[in-house]
Amino acid sequence: xxxxxxxxxxxxxxxxxxxxxxxxxxxxxxxxxxxxxxxxxxxxxxxxxxxxxxxxxxxxxxxxxxxxxxxxxxxxxxxxxxxxxxxxxxxxxxxxxxxxxxxxxxxxxxxxxxxxxxxxxxxxxxxxxxxxxxxxxxxxxxxxxxxxxxxxxxxxxxxxxxxxxxxxxxxxxxxxxxxxxxxxxxxxxxxxxxxxxxxxxxxxxxxxxxxxxxxxxxxxxxxxxxxxxxxxxxxxxxxxxxxxxxxxxxxxxxxxxxxxxxxxxxxxxxxxxxxxxxxxxxxxxxxxxxxxxxxxxxxxxxxxxxxxxxxxxxxxxxxxxxxxxxxxxxxxxxxxxxxxxxxxxxxxxxxxxxxxxxxxxxxxxxxxxxxxxxxxxxxxxxxxxxxxxxxxxxxxxxxxxxxxxxxxxxxxxxxxxxxxxxxxxxxxxxxxxxxxxxxxxxxxxxxxxxxxxxxxxxxxxxxxxxxxxxxxxxxxxxxxxxxxxxxxxxxxxxxxxxxxxxxxxxxxxxxxxxxxxxxxxxxxxxxxxxxxxxxxxxxxxxxxxxxxxxxxxxxxxxxx
Amino acid sequence: xxxxxxxxxxxxxxxxxxxxxxxxxxxxxxxxxxxxxxxxxxxxxxxxxxxxxxxxxxxxxxxxxxxxxxxxxxxxxxxxxxxxxxxxxxxxxxxxxxxxxxxxxxxxxxxxxxxxxxxxxxxxxxxxxxxxxxxxxxxxxxxxxxxxxxxxxxxxxxxxxxxxxxxxxxxxxxxxxxxxxxxxxxxxxxxxxxxxxxxxxxxxx
Numbered sequence: 001x002x003x004x005x006x007x008x009x010x011x012x013x014x015x016x017x018x019x020x021x022x023x024x025x026x027x028x029x030x031x032x033x034x035x036x037x038x039x040x041x042x043x044x045x046x047x048x049x050x051x052x053x054x055x056x057x058x059x060x061x062x063x064x065x066x067x068x069x070x071x072x073x074x075x076x077x078x079x080x081x082x083x084x085x086x087x088x089x090x091x092x093x094x095x096x097x098x099x100x101x102x103x104x105x106x107x108x109x110x111x112x113x114x115x116x117x118x119x120x121x122x123x124x125x126x127x128x129x130x131x132x133x134x135x136x137x138x139x140x141x142x143x144x145x146x147x148x149x150x151x152x153x154x155x156x157x158x159x160x161x162x163x164x165x166x167x168x169x170x171x172x173x174x175x176x177x178x179x180x181x182x183x184x185x186x187x188x189x190x191x192x193x194x195x196x197x198x199x200x201x202x203x204x205x206x207x208x209x210x211x212x213x214x215x216x217x218x219x220x221x222x223x224x225x226x227x228x229x230x231x232x233x234x235x236x237x238x239x240x241x242x243x244x245x246x247x248x249x250x251x252x253x254x255x256x257x258x259x260x261x262x263x264x265x266x267x268x269x270x271x272x273x274x275x276x277x278x279x280x281x282x283x284x285x286x287x288x289x290x291x292x293x294x295x296x297x298x299x300x301x302x303x304x305x306x307x308x309x310x311x312x313x314x315x316x317x318x319x320x321x322x323x324x325x326x327x328x329x330x331x332x333x334x335x336x337x338x339x340x341x342x343x344x345x346x347x348x349x350x351x352x353x354x355x356x357x358x359x360x361x362x363x364x365x366x367x368x369x370x371x372x373x374x375x376x377x378x379x380x381x382x383x384x385x386x387x388x389x390x391x392x393x394x395x396x397x398x399x400x401x402x403x404x405x406x407x408x409x410x411x412x413x414x415x416x417x418x419x420x421x422x423x424x425x426x427x428x429x430x431x432x433x434x435x436x437x438x439x440x441x442x443x444x445x446x447x448x449x450x451x452x453x454x455x456x457x458x459x460x461x462x463x464x465x466x467x468x469x470x471x472x473x474x475x476x477x478x479x480x481x482x483x484x485x486x487x488x489x490x491x492x493x494x495x496x497x498x499x500x501x502x503x504x505x506x507x508x509x510x511x512x513x514x515x516x517x518x519x520x521x522x523x524x525x526x527x528x529x530x531x532x533x534x535x536x537x538x539x540x541x542x543x544x545x546x547x548x549x550x551x552x553x554x555x556x557x558x559x560x
Numbered sequence: 561x562x563x564x565x566x567x568x569x570x571x572x573x574x575x576x577x578x579x580x581x582x583x584x585x586x587x588x589x590x591x592x593x594x595x596x597x598x599x600x601x602x603x604x605x606x607x608x609x610x611x612x613x614x615x616x617x618x619x620x621x622x623x624x625x626x627x628x629x630x631x632x633x634x635x636x637x638x639x640x641x642x643x644x645x646x647x648x649x650x651x652x653x654x655x656x657x658x659x660x661x662x663x664x665x666x667x668x669x670x671x672x673x674x675x676x677x678x679x680x681x682x683x684x685x686x687x688x689x690x691x692x693x694x695x696x697x698x699x700x701x702x703x704x705x706x707x708x709x710x711x712x713x714x715x716x717x718x719x720x721x722x723x724x725x726x727x728x729x730x731x732x733x734x735x736x737x738x739x740x741x742x743x744x745x746x747x748x749x750x751x752x753x754x755x756x757x758x759x760x761x762x763x764x765x
Binding site for chain 2: 005007010011014015018022035038039121148151152153154155156157158159160161162163227235238239240242243244245246247248273277278279281282284285288
């Protein structure tokens with residue numbers, strides 16, 4: 001993975017000093033609340049219900065064992081001994097003290113980490129596929145360009161205070177796993193007919209209050225122009241985005257209002273002036289950064305391993321874990337492993353310091369000292385030998401990290417919600433836990449099969465509920481918490497936004513509602529259909545009918 | 561004590577202001593709301609100056625003056641003599657269009673100063689405006705930020721081509737000056753240094 005040189009290190013060190021002084025001035029009353037807010041937000045610091053929340057950047061989801069160990073230490077020393085992985089692949093601390101945050105950042109800087117631009121109205125952490133570099137269907141490994149873009153976007157002076165947040169995702173696979181269509185800019189890397197690296201650029205996607213999937217603004221962009229083309233897009237947005245209304249301030253609203261053709265015209269006109277300027281990426285820079293992402297020093301292995309085969313045959317628990325949590329790899333004899341941060345009845349994405357240290361050890365012992373976080377809020381060991389899988393499983397299992405539920409209903413994507421977040425309308429974690437307990441039977445979960453369930457505690461959609469096969473959104477009705485349910489959302493190349501099935505439910509009703517949705521699916525599915533396929537085939541109506549059947553009776557009763 | 565910081569050859573000093581800022585006469589401003597919240601930012605290109613205001617603006621007879629864009633355009637003839645003497649600069653607010661300025665001046669470099677008014681520091685349009693004036697329109701003279709100009713935005717303003725900064729009156733310019741040096745080696749090319757780190761330094765292979 002990318003390792004800092006002196007220039008990178010100096011920037012994070014100077015950031016710590018700058019931020020330390022900003023906190024000092026705020027506490028001394030020299031900075032007002034309004035003046036401090038954007039400064040702290042651009043350093044990942046929210047003021048929350050109980051304590052501040054600090055969001056630490058994990059650029060495109062890559063972590064070293066050393067970094068994870070440090071995160072474990074920090075969570076122990078400055079927090080309550082745990083952290084939370086977010087849907088932007090970042091790590092959040094829920095209980096740090098404001099006064100301690102400069103010291104936390106100073107400690108992070110010692111392991112080449114920071115919290116720069118993890119919030120606020122600026123270009124945020126760039127995200128990608130958690131199987132980047134090792135997925136068999138990968139065409140281009142986009143990490144080098146993602147790192148170059150990270151550097152370009154870090155303290156970009158022109159884009160320091162945008163109308164609203166700005167999210168970029170990159171992907172280089174046949175099957176999109178980075179939800180690039182749900183981003184302000186999505187960069188899809190591919191090989192063009194000259195076998196040169198090119199980018200298909202998507203713009204104007206985003207979830208939140210007004211969920212919209214992105215549109216292609218440019219089919220073919222040579223990689224050298226990735227920065228200048230983004231500059232053109234963000235400049236048009238910076239100048240013309242709706243600053244008068246925070247709910248309409250995202251680029252998606254501007255793109256919709258102008259129409260993609262007019263928007264494209266403005267961007268292309270802007271780009272004519274920027275194209276080939278000094279921010280054009282050179283071959284040398286790409287080569288310099290790409291060397292940090294060279295394939296690992298793999299052993300030459302056979303695609304089969306006798307011990308592994310024997311373990312599969314004799315141990316059904318191991319076999320079902322392998323089925324769900326182990327993924328294909330480019331390199332023969334290697335696999336990627338997802339360590340589930342979704343044990344039933346625990347907050348999705350949470351991880352204790354002890355678990356962080358253990359995962360760091362596993363990475364050192366079995367996966368070249370590196371790991372990744374996924375936007376589904378799990379951790380990945382990307383390069384494990386087939387013959388080591390059983391040992392990894394045993395150790396992960398002993399530490400609550402081997403729930404065999406990846407991609408299943410209980411692998412719930414969930415924001416911190418009303419328990420922690422001051423933006424939330426409703427709690428989300430207790431809903432996730434209650435649903436996990438409703439379906440606390442692995443055989444049943446495996447029978448239900450692939451299903452993505454996403455929960456957001458408010459419109460801001462941190463839990464990506466619009467693209468969940470089942471999406472749950474916390475809403476506020478007259479001061480109490482209710483939950484609106486959508487079905488039919490999907491991430492990937494054929495992404496879609498889910499449809500609301502009807503009036504919202506109370507928290508207590510939610511496990512039963514999900515159960516009813518599943519019942520309809522089980523009843524109606526054909527052999528090879530996943531939940532989402534059934535929804536797409538039969539539509540929302542049968543689900544709606546079954547879920548609201550009792551409610552309608554109750555209503556008729558009340559009317560009579 | 562002056563609150564104006566001037567940057568010359570990368571050295572920042574607090575200097576006396578030679579320019580008199582000409583303001584539009586105040587008018588009744590109606591409070592607008594969007595989604596239940598008071599609108600804090602005007603839309604880019606939104607007409608915000610009444611003809612009456614332009615007409616009633618008092619243009620001083622003597623001295624160097626910075627006039628509002630709408631006055632500069634509408635009452636250009638009254639300024640001819642002063643313009644010839646290099647005593648007229650123009651200011652515009654972040655929601656105004658630099659295209660309007662460009663269309664009304666033959667050579668932008670006949671203006672000794674352009675000033676941008678930022679009503680609220682969080683309005684990042686000022687950075688694009690500075691960048692465009694310097695890179696697209698090749699403006700070479702003094703480019704000033706005034707209004708809600710605070711220490712923590714100075715570094716970005718400098719990188720966007722501004723070389724003078726009128727710090728908000730209730731804040732110390734002396735303290736703010738440190739903000740110009742928050743970072744010593746930024747990553748990306750911008751107005752003050754067009755080369756990104758990857759061409760500026762040998763970062764190895």
